[in-house]
Amino acid sequence: MTWNVAKKAIDYILSHENSFPEKSVIWDFIGGEPLLEVDLIDKICDYIKMSMYELNHHWFDSYRFSISTNGINYCEEKVQNFIKKNLSHLSLGITIDGTEKKHDINRIYKGSGKGSYADVVRNIPLWLKQFPNESTKVTISSEDLPYIEESVIHLFSLGIHEVNMNCVYENVWKEGDDIILETQMLKLADSIIDNNYYKDFACSLFSEQIGGPLLDNQNWCGAGKMLAIDAAGNFYPCTRFAKYSLREKNELVIGNIKEGINKNKLRPFLCLDSRTQSSYECIKCEVAQGCGWCQGENYDTAETNTIYQRSTAICKMHKARVRANNYYWNKLYRKLELEGEREEFEKNKREVKLEIC
């Protein structure tokens, strides 16, 4: 993204205060690897702060900057300068996938093919010192399944207290993957409970909110409630609708920095509910709660150009997750009751994000 595009995007957003009435805002920088462009991000953040002040904008002092990084250049001087300058308004997550073996399956340097684990893990202590409450997020694909238990425990051992983990929504799942997921999660449940990790650590695979029939009609995904801007200045309801994120469909643009947002194209996103886009089988599913979807993936796999047809590729993985959750919560609460600690646990338990993109 050029500075000119970034500036025009900020100008558009801040000068249309009525179109963005939300109390607060998160300015999220995603890549590729965003910290490779830390100079540009720094300039953008300065401009946002200055503009909000000059406009007496209602987001002034009610904003955050958010960055998800692979963590490789975390300790570089200019990155550190940026962090220190914006620390009180900055959320910064490092994506580390687990053990070295697991991490280096997917995160390798172009050319050499060498894994990046060693270059990331050495930056974790400083990161946790600066952002002690930060979590890491891990997405699970078919080939990652055998490493779930050891990876989560490894991340806990690095001092990361919250591991947000979810299965990808794409149709990558092979026969028997649900059994592997369930087996790994049962093993993880035993490790967390038997070693008392549950007292200080949390993994989002385990949540009391999943399983059981649908209770509400809310949409799962936040597409349309955010605004994504690409390097050319096009607007999307989420980056998942940009061309580079889609396999089958054309990009779904809802405006640009010159013409603004086409509100008619945004309407379908803001009218999405659970039942309108779900099959009868999903609506009636006895363990539907917590079974999520990605609107972009739904769009990409739909039989027509619609966001109103839900992809169900994750179905058997969700059901496996529900079974493992049943085991986890039954085992944990029985232990807590026997040890007389249930009440205290309920009072202090860490709330984790149910799902992440």
Add this chain to the structure above:
Amino acid sequence: MLQYLIILLDKESVSFCGLTPSPSPKGERSCLIPLDTLKQGIRFGMIENLMIQYVYPDYELPAEYSKVIESIDHSKIKPMKDGADVWVTGSIKDIKADVSVVWRTDKQSLFNSEADIISALENVPRLNVVLTDVETFTDEDFENYRSLLNAFAEHIEKLYLEGISSQLNLLTDRMMFSKINNCGAGDTTITLAPNGKFYVCPAFYYEDETDSIGDLEHGLDIKNKQLYKLDYAPICRHCDAWQCKRCIWLNRKTTLEVNTPSHEQCVLAHLERNASRELLNNIRKHGTFLPEQEEIKEIDYLDPFDKRNTWL
């Protein structure tokens, strides 16, 4: 459930909805539906128990078509008055007919034709005004539209008092309906084009011939067909502007989804709804009128999308 089959007798059949098809290149001949395709279409309609609506081009069909056309109960939509059940015209001036008239117009012509429309209301049993540029309406246009509807309502009220039951779709339909009544494209109605393929509606064919939903040889194949139904239209299923066209083609054009109307379509439909409410209340002041119809409630919005938090 399917109920209607629209058969376009020619590629140049008259448009009776919001889409204005691009004119064929100069010198290109019209494309009349092959007689065999027409027969197969009629057979399909009979088997599926569908009411057939023929849409005519602006020239006389070859004599051999007449017998085939008459082989099933049907209605005729024509760009000429003679022999039409519905006459589609591009001009409102001095019209007189004893059949229903569809006047396709852009907003500017509509705003400039108040007197002609008022005159037409006395000379045709039913006038359907179809706007061809709904998506271009601005706030100023909405105000003009509101004023125009009020003027028409005043005149229709006078006609009722004189014993003349004049029908103008924009105003009198809502008073008569007890539930939504729209074109039903893809749900209750499908279209057969001269190429032997089925389409959601004529506009889908005129816009992109590859956008078909099956053909006579292999039958219908409507992907995501539930999305054409009211239950799967998140805004419309909560709406009581029952006279709204709920134009599926315009939905897709403006919002990219067949089940989601544009802001402009919703506001126009609600201006009509509210004007119908006024008209109904005013006529009822003179005596009993449509006693079986419930009152149209007063509402504080023009676009139900703005009230989505009450039903989401």
